[in-house]
Amino acid sequence: xxxxxxxxxxxxxxxxxxxxxxxxxxxxxxxxxxxxxxxxxxxxxxxxxxxxxxxxxxxxxxxxxxxxxxxxxxxxxxxxxxxxxxxxxxxxxxxxxxxxxxxxxxxxxxxxxxxxxxxxxxxxxxxxxxxxxxxxxxxxxxxxxxxxxxxxxxxxxxxxxxxxxxxxxxxxxxxxxxxxxxxxxxxxxxxxxxxxxxxxxxxxxxxxxxxxxxxxxxxxxxxxxxxxxxxxxxxxxxxxxxxxxxxxxxxxxxxxxxxxxxxxxxxxxxxxxxxxxxxxxxxxxxxxxxxxxxxxxxxxxxxxxxxxxxxxxxxxxxxxxxxxxxxxxxxxxxxxxxxxxxxxxxxxxxxxxxxxxxxxxxxxxxxxxxxxxxxxxxxxxxxxxxxxxxxxxxxxxxxxxxxxxxxxxxxxxxxxxxxxxxxxxxxxxxxxxxxxxxxxxxxxxxxxxxxxxxxxxxxxxxxxxxxxxxxxxxxxxxxxxxxxxxxxxxxxxxxxxxxxxxxxxxxxxxxxxxxxxxxxxxxxxxxxxxxxxxxxxxxxxxxxxxxxxxxxxx
Amino acid sequence: xxxxxxxxxxxxxxxxxxxxxxxxxxxxxxxxxxxxxxxxxxxxxxxxxxxxxxxxxxxxxxxxxxxxxxxxxxxxxxxxxxxxxxxxxxxxxxxxxxxxxxxxxxxxxxxxxxxxxxxxxxxxxxxxxxxxxxxxxxxxxxxxxxxxxxxxxxxxxxxxxxxxxxxxxxxxxxxxxxxxxxxxxxxxxxxxxxxxxxx
Numbered sequence: 001x002x003x004x005x006x007x008x009x010x011x012x013x014x015x016x017x018x019x020x021x022x023x024x025x026x027x028x029x030x031x032x033x034x035x036x037x038x039x040x041x042x043x044x045x046x047x048x049x050x051x052x053x054x055x056x057x058x059x060x061x062x063x064x065x066x067x068x069x070x071x072x073x074x075x076x077x078x079x080x081x082x083x084x085x086x087x088x089x090x091x092x093x094x095x096x097x098x099x100x101x102x103x104x105x106x107x108x109x110x111x112x113x114x115x116x117x118x119x120x121x122x123x124x125x126x127x128x129x130x131x132x133x134x135x136x137x138x139x140x141x142x143x144x145x146x147x148x149x150x151x152x153x154x155x156x157x158x159x160x161x162x163x164x165x166x167x168x169x170x171x172x173x174x175x176x177x178x179x180x181x182x183x184x185x186x187x188x189x190x191x192x193x194x195x196x197x198x199x200x201x202x203x204x205x206x207x208x209x210x211x212x213x214x215x216x217x218x219x220x221x222x223x224x225x226x227x228x229x230x231x232x233x234x235x236x237x238x239x240x241x242x243x244x245x246x247x248x249x250x251x252x253x254x255x256x257x258x259x260x261x262x263x264x265x266x267x268x269x270x271x272x273x274x275x276x277x278x279x280x281x282x283x284x285x286x287x288x289x290x291x292x293x294x295x296x297x298x299x300x301x302x303x304x305x306x307x308x309x310x311x312x313x314x315x316x317x318x319x320x321x322x323x324x325x326x327x328x329x330x331x332x333x334x335x336x337x338x339x340x341x342x343x344x345x346x347x348x349x350x351x352x353x354x355x356x357x358x359x360x361x362x363x364x365x366x367x368x369x370x371x372x373x374x375x376x377x378x379x380x381x382x383x384x385x386x387x388x389x390x391x392x393x394x395x396x397x398x399x400x401x402x403x404x405x406x407x408x409x410x411x412x413x414x415x416x417x418x419x420x421x422x423x424x425x426x427x428x429x430x431x432x433x434x435x436x437x438x439x440x441x442x443x444x445x446x447x448x449x450x451x452x453x454x455x456x457x458x459x460x461x462x463x464x465x466x467x468x469x470x471x472x473x474x475x476x477x478x479x480x481x482x483x484x485x486x487x488x489x490x491x492x493x494x495x496x497x498x499x500x501x502x503x504x505x506x507x508x509x510x511x512x513x514x515x516x517x518x519x520x521x522x523x524x525x526x527x528x529x530x531x532x533x534x535x536x537x538x539x540x541x542x543x544x545x546x547x548x549x550x551x552x553x554x
Numbered sequence: 555x556x557x558x559x560x561x562x563x564x565x566x567x568x569x570x571x572x573x574x575x576x577x578x579x580x581x582x583x584x585x586x587x588x589x590x591x592x593x594x595x596x597x598x599x600x601x602x603x604x605x606x607x608x609x610x611x612x613x614x615x616x617x618x619x620x621x622x623x624x625x626x627x628x629x630x631x632x633x634x635x636x637x638x639x640x641x642x643x644x645x646x647x648x649x650x651x652x653x654x655x656x657x658x659x660x661x662x663x664x665x666x667x668x669x670x671x672x673x674x675x676x677x678x679x680x681x682x683x684x685x686x687x688x689x690x691x692x693x694x695x696x697x698x699x700x701x702x703x704x705x706x707x708x709x710x711x712x713x714x715x716x717x718x719x720x721x722x723x724x725x726x727x728x729x730x731x732x733x734x735x736x737x738x739x740x741x742x743x744x745x746x747x748x749x750x751x752x753x
Contacts, residue, residue, distance in 0.1 A: 005678075005736075006704045012682045013705050017595035018602045024612055025590055028619045033581050 047323065048374045048390045055392060055447045055477065320377045321552040326522060328545010330369035330395035332442065367396030367441060369543040375450075382459050387470070389450040393524075395543050396443045399482050440482045440493075444541060446474040450506060466518070468508035474526065476500050502528035508547065518549040571635045578626055590619055593636060597643045603686055603701050604647035606656070606694070618646035644706060648698065648716050657694045680742065688738055696731035703728045 373391030380386055452470020481494050504527050510520025523544040577585030594615065601614040621642050629638050651657035678685060689697060702713045703724070710724040717724070 005732075008678055009685070009704050010707065012678070012685060013599070013603070016599040016603075016682050016686060018598040018608070018611070020594050020598045020612055020615060024594070024616060025587060027616055028590060028623075029583060029586070031616075031620050032583075032586065032623055 051372070051390070051392045052447065055445070320379075321374065322377065322518075322549045323374050323552065324372070324389075324547055324549040326369075326371040326393075326545055326547035328369055328522075328543055329366040330541060330543035331364055331366040331397040332395075332444075332539040332541045333364065364397040364399040364442065367398055367443075369393065369395040369545065371543075371547075373448075373450075375549070377454065383456050385454040385456065385466075387450070387452055387454055387468070389448075391448040391450060391472075393446050393448060393474075393543070394443065395446075395541050396441055399440050399442060441480065442482050443480045444476055446476040446502070448472045448474045448504075452506065454510075464512050466508075466510045466512070466520070468506065468510065468522070470506045470508075472504045472506060472524070474502045474504060476502060500528055502526050504528070510547065510549070516551045520547055521545070522547045572631060575626055575629060575631075575635070578623060586623060589622075593639050594619075596636070597639060599686075600640060600643045601647050603689055603705065604644075604651060604698060606690060610650070610654075614647045614650045615643070617650065618643040621646060644702070645716075648702075651694060651698060652718070657698075678739065680739070688735060688742075691738075692731055692734060695727055696734065699724055699727040700731040700735065704732070 371391050371393035373389050373393075375387050375389035378386045450470050450472040452468055455467045455469075457465045457467065476499055504525055506522060506524045508520055508522040510518045512518050521544070523542070525542045526540050529540055574585055574589055578589055597618065598611055598615050601611040601618065602608065605611045605614060618639075622639055625642075629635065680688070689700060692700060698717060699713055702708045702716060703710065708716065710721045710728065713719075713724040713728075714721045719727075
C-alpha cells in the first residue's frame with residue numbers, strides 16, 4: 001500500500017510534462033514504415049491506354065485530312081529525248097503540261113472501329129494483370145523484410161515422443177529460417193545432451209564440403225532451392241547406425257535412416273533483396289536404429305554466423321510489369337543488311353542515237369527513332385521468360401529528290417551505220433543532284449503488340465544478361481511517307497499508302513543494372529514492305545538503338 | 555530549459571482512440587503524428603524521471619514511440635491507451651538504463667544490508683519540477699527503483715524482475731532512496747513542519 005508521501009508523489013507526477021524538441025517527431029517518423037501509396041500504381045497502368053487513345057485520335061485525324069485534302073505530289077521527273085539529246089525536266093507535278101500528273105489515290109483505311117476493337121482487349125489485359133499484380137503483391141507481403149537472422153530452435157523429435165520409438169511415418173515440424181536474400185547468412189548449431197555426434201551435411205553445391213563433428217552447417221543452393229541438412233542429431237546419439245549413411249539416403253528418408261532435413265524452396269514468392277523465410281523440418285524415421293533415442297538431448301539450437309551467400313530468384317510464373325523507353329536510328333531499305341542497294345535494271349531505252357539511262361532512286365539515309373511501351377514478363381523457368389508488350393513507336397529517315405549528273409559514259413552503239421562502232425556521250429539523269437536537291441523526312445508511327453522469349457544467360461548472377469527474340473504486329477499510321485512509283489517515274493507523298501498492318505521481329509540483348517533497371521540494345525525489323533506499288537523495291541522499316549526498362553514496383 | 559506544462563485537454567475518447575489507432579496501423583503519418591502530439595509531453599515527463607539528461611530522455615521517448623507504433627496492433631483496447639503507452643515508455647526507459655554504461659554501472663547493485671524503512675511522510679512544498687529534479691539527483695539505481703515503486707506503483711517483486719535484481723535488493727534500494735529523498739526535502743524546506751503519518 002503506498003503511503004501518503006508516495007500517493008502525493010503520484011498525483012504530482014501525473015501532471016508533470018516536458019515538451020520535446022520539434023525535431024524529435026521527424027526522427028520518430030523517419031524510423032517508421034512509409035505510407036502506402038497505391039494511386040501511384042494506377043497512373044502507370046493508364047499509360048498504355050492513353051497511348052492507344054492518343055494513337056487512335058491521331059490516326060482518325062490524319063485519315064480525315066487525307067480524305068478531304070489533295071494528295072501532295074511533290075516531284076515528278078519526265079525524261080524526254082529531244083534532238084537526239086538528253087533533256088531532263090523536273091517540275092512540280094501539278095504544273096505538268098502533259099497531264100502526267102500522278103496522284104496516288106490509295107484509299108484511306110477505316111481505322112476508327114479497329115481501334116475500338118483493339119482497345120477492349122488491352123483494357124481487359126490491364127485489369128487481369130492488375131489482379132495478378134495484386135495477387136503477387138499479397139504473396140510478397142507475406143515475407144516481411146527487416147529481420148536479418150533469427151534464432152531457430154529445432155525441437156528434437158524425440159522430445160515429443162519421450163517414451164517410445166519414433167513412428168515410421170515422418171514427423172513434421174515447422175521452424176523458421178529467416179535471412180535476407182542476397183546477403184550472406186550462416187548458422188551454427190549446438191546441441192545439448194550427451195553422447196553422439198552432430199554431423200552436419202550440406203548439399204546442393206558440389207563445391208561444398210561435408211563437415212563432421214562441427215557445430216555449424218552451411219546453406220547450399222541447388223536448383224534454386226536452399227537445402228540445409230543436419231545429419232545425426234543428438235536424438236539418435238549412442239548406438240547410431242546411421243553415421244555411415246549418405247546424405248542421399250537421408251534425404252530420401254529411407255526407413256533405416258536417422259536424421260532430419262531442413263529443406264525449403266526459398267525462391268518462392270521472394271524477389272531479389274527480400275526476405276527468405278520459412279523452412280520445414282522433416283524428421284526421418286529411426287525405426288531401424290537400435291538403442292532408441294537419447295532423452296537427455298532435448299534440442300538443437302541453431303543460430304548464426306555467415307558463410308554462404310543466398311541467391312534467390314523470382315518464382316516461376318511470377319508476373320512482372322515494366323515500362324520501357326527506347327531510342328536510336330531507323331531507316332527503310334531494301335535489304336536487311338548490306339549496302340541496302342538493290343541491283344536494278346534502270347538502264348534502258350537504249351536506241352540508236354539516243355540513249356537514256358535512268359539512275360536508280362536515291363537511297364534514304366537513317367533518321368531518328370524512339371519507342372515507349374509497357375511489357376509484362378512471365379517467368380517460365382530459371383532461364384526463360386515470356387514477354388508481351390504494347391508499344392508506340394516512331395521511325396524516320398531522310399530522302400533526297402532532284403536530279404543527278406553522275407558521270408558520262410561512252411556508249412558504243414553497234415547498230416549504227418555500216419554496223420560500225422560509234423560513240424555517244426550520255427548523261428545519266430537520276431533523282432538527286434547536289435545543290436538542287438530537296439531533302440524530305442519520312443516519318444512513320446506505329447502501335448505494336450509484341451511477344452517473344454527472353455533467355456537469361458546467367459540467372460544467378462547479380463547482373464544477369466538476357467537475350468530477346470520476339471515478333472510483333474504493328475498498325476502503322478504514317479505521315480509524310482515519300483514513295484517512288486517506278487511506273488510513273490515520280491516520287492509522291494502519301495499519308496495512307498503506308499497505313500498497313502505489318503508484321504515484324506525484334507532482337508535484343510539486355511543487362512540488368514541496379515534496382516532492376518535493364519538496359520540493352522535492340523534491333524527491330526518489319527517483315528512487311530511499306531509500299532507494294534514500287535516495282536522492284538521492297539522497303540522495310542527497321543530500327544535499332546538502346547532500350548531502358550523500368551519495372552513497376554519492387 | 556525545461557518547460558513544465560499543466561494538462562489542458564482530456565485525451566481521446568475510446569471511439570477517438572480506436573479510429574486513431576486504426577489509422578496509425580495503416581501507417582497514416584498524420585494520425586501517427588496526432589497520437590505522438592497527444593502523448594509526447596506526458597511521456598517525456600515519464601522518461602525524464604528515469605534519466606539524467608533531457609537528451610537521454612528524448613532518446614528514450616523516441617525509442618518508446620517507435621515501439622508504440624510498431625506494436626500498436628497488440629493493443630486490445632482494454633484499458634486506456636495512455637496507460638498502455640506509458641507502460642511501453644517505462645519499459646523503454648528501463649531498457650535504456652540497462653543498456654547504457656553510465657546507468658548500468660550504478661544498476662549493478664551489490665547485496666546491501668536491509669535498511670530500515672523511514673516512516674516519515676514529509677509535506678512536499680516544492681513544485682513538481684524541483685521535486686523531479688531531486689529524484690533525478692538520486693543515484694541511477696535508487697532513481698530507477700524509486701520511480702518504479704513510488705510513482706509507477708510496482709511492488710518489489712515486479713521491480714526486481716524489471717531491473718533484474720532480487721526482491722530484497724529492490725526493497726533495500728527503495729528504502730535508501732526514500733530516506734535520501736526525504737532528507738533532501740527536509741533540508742530544502744527546513745522551516746516547514748514535517749508531519750508524521752502512521753503507515
